[in-house]
Amino acid sequence: MTTAGTALRSLRVDGPVATINAGWEEREDLVDELDQVLGGNTRHLRLYHRTLDVLDKDPDFAGAALAFRDRHDALLSLYRLRLHHALEGVYTVQRRLGGAAAAAARREAGGEAGPPAYGALDDAIEAARHLDRWYSRQLKALYSRFDEDSPVDASGVIGWHRGEITALLGECAALAVTGGNVGTLLRALRLFAIRVPDELPVVAWSAGAMAMTERVVLFHDFAPDGASEAEVFDRGLGRVRGVVALPHARRRLRLDDPDRCAVMARRFTDQHCVLLDDGTAIEVRADGGLPSGARILGIDGAVHELRRAAS
Amino acid sequence: MTTTRTARLAVNRLRERLPVDPAAVDRFVARHGSPIVEGERATFLFRGEADEVRVRHRVVGLPDPLEMRRLPGTDLWAATTDLPHGSRVEYQLETRRGDHYERFNDPLNPRIAHSPLGSSSVCAAVGYEVPHWAVPDPEARPGELVDDVLRSKALRREQPVRLYLPARYNTALRYPLLIVHDGTDYLDYASMKTVLDNLIHRLDVAPLVAAFVPPRDRLKEYPNHAPHARFVARELLPTLSGRLPLLDTPQGRCLMGSSFGGIASLSTAVRYPGVFGSLLLQSASLVFTDIGTDHGGGPAFDPVVKFVNRYRAKPTAPVERLFMSCGIYEPLITPNRSMVPVFRSTGMTVKYVEARDGHNWEDWRDRLRDGLSWIFPGPQKFVYE
Numbered sequence: 001m002t003t004a005g006t007a008l009r010s011l012r013v014d015g016p017v018a019t020i021n022a023g024w025e026e027r028e029d030l031v032d033e034l035d036q037v038l039g040g041n042t043r044h045l046r047l048y049h050r051t052l053d054v055l056d057k058d059p060d061f062a063g064a065a066l067a068f069r070d071r072h073d074a075l076l077s078l079y080r081l082r083l084h085h086a087l088e089g090v091y092t093v094q095r096r097l098g099g100a101a102a103a104a105a106r107r108e109a110g111g112e113a114g115p116p117a118y119g120a121l122d123d124a125i126e127a128a129r130h131l132d133r134w135y136s137r138q139l140k141a142l143y144s145r146f147d148e149d150s151p152v153d154a155s156g157v158i159g160w161h162r163g164e165i166t167a168l169l170g171e172c173a174a175l176a177v178t179g180g181n182v183g184t185l186l187r188a189l190r191l192f193a194i195r196v197p198d199e200l201p202v203v204a205w206s207a208g209a210m211a212m213t214e215r216v217v218l219f220h221d222f223a224p225d226g227a228s229e230a231e232v233f234d235r236g237l238g239r240v241r242g243v244v245a246l247p248h249a250r251r252r253l254r255l256d257d258p259d260r261c262a263v264m265a266r267r268f269t270d271q272h273c274v275l276l277d278d279g280t281a282i283e284v285r286a287d288g289g290l291p292s293g294a295r296i297l298g299i300d301g302a303v304h305e306l307r308r309a310a311s
Numbered sequence: 312m313t314t315t316r317t318a319r320l321a322v323n324r325l326r327e328r329l330p331v332d333p334a335a336v337d338r339f340v341a342r343h344g345s346p347i348v349e350g351e352r353a354t355f356l357f358r359g360e361a362d363e364v365r366v367r368h369r370v371v372g373l374p375d376p377l378e379m380r381r382l383p384g385t386d387l388w389a390a391t392t393d394l395p396h397g398s399r400v401e402y403q404l405e406t407r408r409g410d411h412y413e414r415f416n417d418p419l420n421p422r423i424a425h426s427p428l429g430s431s432s433v434c435a436a437v438g439y440e441v442p443h444w445a446v447p448d449p450e451a452r453p454g455e456l457v458d459d460v461l462r463s464k465a466l467r468r469e470q471p472v473r474l475y476l477p478a479r480y481n482t483a484l485r486y487p488l489l490i491v492h493d494g495t496d497y498l499d500y501a502s503m504k505t506v507l508d509n510l511i512h513r514l515d516v517a518p519l520v521a522a523f524v525p526p527r528d529r530l531k532e533y534p535n536h537a538p539h540a541r542f543v544a545r546e547l548l549p550t551l552s553g554r555l556p557l558l559d560t561p562q563g564r565c566l567m568g569s570s571f572g573g574i575a576s577l578s579t580a581v582r583y584p585g586v587f588g589s590l591l592l593q594s595a596s597l598v599f600t601d602i603g604t605d606h607g608g609g610p611a612f613d614p615v616v617k618f619v620n621r622y623r624a625k626p627t628a629p630v631e632r633l634f635m636s637c638g639i640y641e642p643l644i645t646p647n648r649s650m651v652p653v654f655r656s657t658g659m660t661v662k663y664v665e666a667r668d669g670h671n672w673e674d675w676r677d678r679l680r681d682g683l684s685w686i687f688p689g690p691q692k693f694v695y696e
Contacts, residue, residue, distance in 0.1 A: 023694075023696070024696075026479060055483055066485070069485075070485065073558075077562060178696070179694075180694065180695070180696050181693045183693045184693075206695040207693075207695040207696065210695065218692045218693060219692070220691050220692045223688065223691055223692070224681070225662075225681065225684045225685040225688065228688075231692075247695045248695060
C-alpha cells in the first residue's frame with residue numbers, strides 16, 4: 001500500500017516539503033499526523049487561513065468574492081439542471097440500444113449489429129459535452145469579470161501573502177497537496193496564484209490529485225439521494241495533462257454499472273479517466289505520461305489497466 | 312423481542328403446552344417481552360384480568376381494534392398480526408372491565424414514541440432500525456438554537472420563532488433557509504436539531520439556517536389561511552433575510568411541514584408563487600373529493616378539502632422542486648399517491664418517498680434525510696479525502 005510518506009521517500013527529496021492542505025478548511029492547522037507522515041521537515045502554506053485573512057482585511061475583495069460565488073453557484077445550478085436532462089437522454093438512448101455491451105458488439109461488427117442506431121448515442125453524449133464546454137466558457141467569463149471588477153494586484157494583503165508563499169515555496173524541495181474540499185482548495189490556489197514549477201516534485205492525493213489536473217470533474221454515485229451526474233467544476237493547475245482524476249473510485253463510482261461508466265468515459269474521451277483507489281498511487285512521468293498499470297475507465301464501461309505507458 | 316424464526320410462533324408453542332402454571336407464563340413473558348416479532352409476524356401480549364383486551368392502532372389494512380384472545384387457564388392475552396419487513400407501528404392497548412374502558416401503553420414494551428398528543432408504544436419489525444443519523448453523534452459539531460420573537464401584523468400577535476444556526480456559522484457565507492411548520496414539535500418529537508447537526512456534519516445536507524415556527528391555532532392557521540401565508544412570505548422571510556446571511560434566490564428557500572403543516576406549506580407557496588424554490592411535505596393532509604363534499608375528515612378538514620379541490624381543478628407550480636413522503640399505513644396514503652401525478656403535471660420536479668410507517672413524528676424524522684439531502688444537498692461531491 002502506497003502512502004504519501006512512502007511516495008515522498010521514493011522521490012528522495014533533499015529539503016523541506018511545502019504542504020497545501022486548504023481542502024481541510026478549518027482543520028488546516030491540525031497537521032501533527034501530516035507532519036509525521038511527511039517526515040517532519042514541512043512548511044505549511046496555510047492557504048485556507050490566508051484566504052480568511054484576506055476576506056477579513058480586504059472588504060472590497062471580500063464583497064467581490066462573495067458576489068462571484070453567488071454567480072458561480074447560480075451558473076452551477078443551471079449547468080446541473082441542463083446536465084441532468086441531457087444525461088437522462090443519453091441513458092434513455094443507451095437503454096434503447098441495449099447498453100454498453102450491445103454498443104461494443106456493434107463496434108466490433110462495424111456498426112452492422114443490432115437495430116440501426118444512426119449515431120444517436122454519440123450525438124446524445126456530444127450534447128452533454130456541449131454543456132460541459134458551455135459551462136466552462138461561462139465560468140471563464142465569470143472569472144474575467146471578477147478579475148476586472150476586483151484586480152487582485154490592487155490588494156495589498158493578497159500581494160503580501162503571495163510574496164510570502166512564493167518565498168516559502170522557493171525554499172522547499174517538494175510539494176505535498178492533501179485531499180479535502182476540492183472547491184475550497186481550488187479557490188485558494190487561484191487566489192494566491194500558486195504556480196508549481198515543473199522541476200518541483202509533487203505528491204498529491206484525493207482532492208489534491210484532482211487539483212493537479214487540467215480539468216476537475218466532481219462525481220459521487222452514492223449520495224444519500226442517489227447517484228448524481230459527474231460534472232465539470234473548474235480548471236486545475238494543469239501539472240498533470242490528459243487526465244480526469246477519480247480518487248476513491250471504488251467508494252464513489254458505480255463501477256459495477258458498465259453502462260454508466262461507459263457514458264462517463266465517452267463523455268471525457270479526450271482524456272484518460274484515471275481511477276485512484278485507496279492505497280494505490282501512480283507516478284506521472286516528467287513528460288506528463290501515465291505509467292503502465294494505471295487503471296482507467298474504458299469506453300466499454302470496464303476498468304482497464306494501461307498495458308503500455310501513455311503520453 | 313425480535314427473532315427471525317418463522318416456523319411455529321412462540322405463542323402457539325405455549326398454547327400447545329397448556330395448561331401451564333403462572334410461573335411458566337412469567338417465564339414466557341420475561342423471555343419474549345412484547346410484542347414478539349417473528350419473521351413477518353408480530354404477537355402482542357397482555358397480562359391481567361379483563362373482559363376484553365384489544366390492540367388499538369391506526370394501520371390502514373389491519374383490523375382496528377385488533378382483538379386479543381386469552382390463553383385458556385391463564386391471565387395472558389395475545390393477538391398476532393402481519394408485520395412486513397421494515398415496518399414500524401405505533402399502538403396502545405385497550406381493556407374493558409364491565410363498562411370501564413382504559414387505554415394505555417403496552418406495559419411489557421419499553422419502546423415508546425412521543426407526540427404532542429401523548430405517547431404510544433412502538434412495534435418495530437425485522438429490518439426497521441432507528442437511522443444512525445437520528446441519534447446524537449458526539450463527533451458532530453452542534454449548531455445553535457436561538458429564540459426570537461417577531462411582531463406580526465398579519466397574525467396580529469407576537470410570533471415566536473426558534474432559529475437554527477449551523478455549526479461554524481459564518482456571516483461571510485450565505486445559507487439556504489428552511490422554514491419549518493410545527494417547528495417546536497419537529498424539534499421535540501422528530502429530533503430535528505440532532506438530525507440537522509448530523510446530516511450537516513456528514514456532508515449529506517448543506518449547512519442551512521432553519522426557522523422553527525410554532526402555530527397558535529393550528530386548525531385555523533394551517534389550512535390555507537391568508538394571514539398565515541402573509542406572515543411567512545411577507546414578514547418572516549424578509550425579516551430573516553435582513554438579519555441573516557441567506558441566499559437571495561427562491562432555490563435557497565424551502566417551506567416544510569407535516570400533516571396540516573404540509574397544507575400550510577403548500578397553500579403559502581400557492582399564494583406566493585416563485586418566492587420559495589422547494590417544498591418538503593410529509594404526510595400532507597391532501598384530502599380531496601372528486602364529487603360532493605363528503606370527505607369523511609370532519610369539520611376541521613373542510614377548508615383543507617376546499618383548498619385541495621380548487622388546486623386539483625387548476626394545478627399550478629408554485630415551486631420548482633417538491634419532496635413528498637407518506638407512510639403507507641396511514642389513511643393519507645391514498646390522497647398523497649393521487650396528488651403525485653397532479654403535481655408532476657405542472658412541471659414541478661417531484662420526489663416521492665413511501666415508508667412502512669404511519670402518521671407520526673418518528674416516521675417524519677426517519678424521512679428527513681431523504682428530503683433534506685435532495686432539497687439542499689451537502690458538499691459530499693466536493694470532498695475527497
